[in-house]
Amino acid sequence: MNPSSTDSADRDQAADGAASGLANFVVAANRLPVDRVTLPDDTVAWRTSPGGLVTALIPVMRAQQGAWVGWHGAPDETLEPFVEDGLQLVPVPLSTQELAEYYEGMSNATLWPLYHDGVAFPEFHREWWDSYVDVNQRFTKQIADIAAEGATVWVQDYQLQLVPSLLRALRPDLRIGFFNHIPFPPVELFNQLPWRDQILQGLLGADIVGFQTPAGAANFRQAVRLRLRYESKAGWIGLPDGRRALAKAYPISIDAAGFQALAQQPDVQQRAAEIRAELGNPRWIFLGIDRLDYTKGIKQRLRAFGELVAEGELDSDEVVFLQVATPSRERVEEYRLLRDEIDRLVGRINGDLGKIGVQPLTYLHSSYPREEMAAMYTAADIMVVTPLRDGMNLVAKEFIACRSNNDGALILSEFAGAAQELKQSYLINPYDINGMKARMLEAVNDSPKERTRRMRSMRKQVFTYDIDRWASDFLTDLGR
Ligand code: GDG
Numbered sequence: 001m002n003p004s005s006t007d008s009a010d011r012d013q014a015a016d017g018a019a020s021g022l023a024n025f026v027v028a029a030n031r032l033p034v035d036r037v038t039l040p041d042d043t044v045a046w047r048t049s050p051g052g053l054v055t056a057l058i059p060v061m062r063a064q065q066g067a068w069v070g071w072h073g074a075p076d077e078t079l080e081p082f083v084e085d086g087l088q089l090v091p092v093p094l095s096t097q098e099l100a101e102y103y104e105g106m107s108n109a110t111l112w113p114l115y116h117d118g119v120a121f122p123e124f125h126r127e128w129w130d131s132y133v134d135v136n137q138r139f140t141k142q143i144a145d146i147a148a149e150g151a152t153v154w155v156q157d158y159q160l161q162l163v164p165s166l167l168r169a170l171r172p173d174l175r176i177g178f179f180n181h182i183p184f185p186p187v188e189l190f191n192q193l194p195w196r197d198q199i200l201q202g203l204l205g206a207d208i209v210g211f212q213t214p215a216g217a218a219n220f221r222q223a224v225r226l227r228l229r230y231e232s233k234a235g236w237i238g239l240p241d242g243r244r245a246l247a248k249a250y251p252i253s254i255d256a257a258g259f260q261a262l263a264q265q266p267d268v269q270q271r272a273a274e275i276r277a278e279l280g281n282p283r284w285i286f287l288g289i290d291r292l293d294y295t296k297g298i299k300q301r302l303r304a305f306g307e308l309v310a311e312g313e314l315d316s317d318e319v320v321f322l323q324v325a326t327p328s329r330e331r332v333e334e335y336r337l338l339r340d341e342i343d344r345l346v347g348r349i350n351g352d353l354g355k356i357g358v359q360p361l362t363y364l365h366s367s368y369p370r371e372e373m374a375a376m377y378t379a380a381d382i383m384v385v386t387p388l389r390d391g392m393n394l395v396a397k398e399f400i401a402c403r404s405n406n407d408g409a410l411i412l413s414e415f416a417g418a419a420q421e422l423k424q425s426y427l428i429n430p431y432d433i434n435g436m437k438a439r440m441l442e443a444v445n446d447s448p449k450e451r452t453r454r455m456r457s458m459r460k461q462v463f464t465y466d467i468d469r470w471a472s473d474f475l476t477d478l479g480r
Contacts, residue, residue, distance in 0.1 A: 023064075023088060025060060026143055027057055029053075029068070032069075032073070036074070067089070070089075107159045109333075116183060124193070126194075209247045254467055269375075304433050401459075412427055424454040
């Protein structure tokens with residue numbers, strides 16, 4: 001990846017930054033990319049969280065004297081900036097009340113459902129908004145304090161939508177990028193938000209506002225045009241202060257080569273065989289892996305699968321559905337209700353259709369190491385990804401990266417950002433249960449040759465547009 005880091009002016013600037021302790025490249029995200037762990041001898045250490053974003057940005061951070069600004073994961077605690085694994089980390093403190101209002105409230109119970117087509121009712125509370133403004137201001141101050149003159153700042157995601165304009169007001173010398181990891185809704189929905197104009201103005205502080213899909217970028221430009229009366233041309237929005245901001249799609253991806261290498265490790269391959277055996281060596285393993293979230297369409301897919309088994313379209317002696325639901329946002333009411341609903345649904349399907357020692361659904365409410373995830377992707381035959389709305393969906397891409405034999409089928413919702421790229425998947429509408437059932441059968445009944453043809457083409461896409469390409473496309477545009 002080469003985000004304009006190689007010419008000598010940039011090197012001089014990096015050297016200046018290093019001398020001053022200031023950063024020439026700053027990433028800001030709700031969370032720092034580290035988790036605190038207690039070691040067996042009771043000492044406390046930080047471990048880098050192995051997400052794709054971190055992996056992609058580490059080389060840029062190292063080349064450019066980078067810093068990462070974010071919350072460290074524990075409330076009511078203020079920590080000094082520290083260096084971990086060569087990364088300069090700047091913790092932003094959050095109080096217990098802010099966690100409830102800015103994070104669980106405004107971010108996860110207002111913006112998250114609203115931006116996902118309102119598939120759950122968004123709640124609007126003025127005190128949540130006030131807290132969101134306060135926390136965005138705190139992030140801004142920390143970034144402004146650490147950023148060197150003329151530095152590049154890349155703000156991540158919907159928790160920090162006010163940071164770009166707050167930061168520009170404090171530090172007009174900076175280059176500011178913003179990337180929204182979730183969808184940006186159509187203006188008819190966005191208009192429900194009492195603070196809609198503040199959010200638009202907040203984002204327009206950036207030089208580039210990045211989205212997962214062209215539709216997200218178009219929704220944003222339309223909201224800006226209708227609400228603020230700023231016109232745009234070829235993605236560029238003209239602003240009253242004479243600046244321009246680019247609203248454009250940069251579809252995020254994964255470390256495809258890294259995932260493939262992980263899946264090819266002998267221990268992972270062996271674990272994949274064990275998983276198949278533990279599931280009773282069925283002819284077909286269907287797999288779902290999601291954070292337990294109402295946007296992911298877990299109920300819909302289980303219902304479709306259960307009906308196929310009940311109707312004898314799929315033979316209960318030949319198929320198993322393995323569904324992993326990683327615990328998520330457990331303090332938010334909607335998520336607790338969803339967990340209960342899925343527990344009931346799984347119990348009913350297995351109760352109705354199971355036999356002694358044979359259950360069509362294996363449901364795991366737990367999280368797993370990456371090696372185990374790669375083993376599951378390898379063990380499966382049919383990956384089922386059915387969100388009602390999803391910014392991108394990296395699970396779909398991870399499955400593809402693990403299929404070096406070019407086998408396996410991906411059933412994918414047309415409402416996931418990934419559907420824009422993975423056109424050779426078995427596309428479904430998750431609201432259409434009969435349609436979904438038909439596609440599941442098609443994936444099973446197609447010839448191996450047809451599945452291979454589809455997988456080859458999807459692998460080409462995922463390996464060409466990987467996470468490095470994503471970051472370099474964005475940062476190259478931002479550097480122009
Ligand atoms: C948001 C947007 C967008 C899951 N369980 C475990 C685990 N995971 C990993 C997966 C994958 C990631 O979490 C989930 O990413 P998704 O993209 O599927 O979904 P969100 O969490 O909703 O992510 C989404 C994404 O941001 C990036 O922009 O694609 O649309 O909603 O990487 O592998 N990882 C491990 N154990 C688990 O149990 N190790």
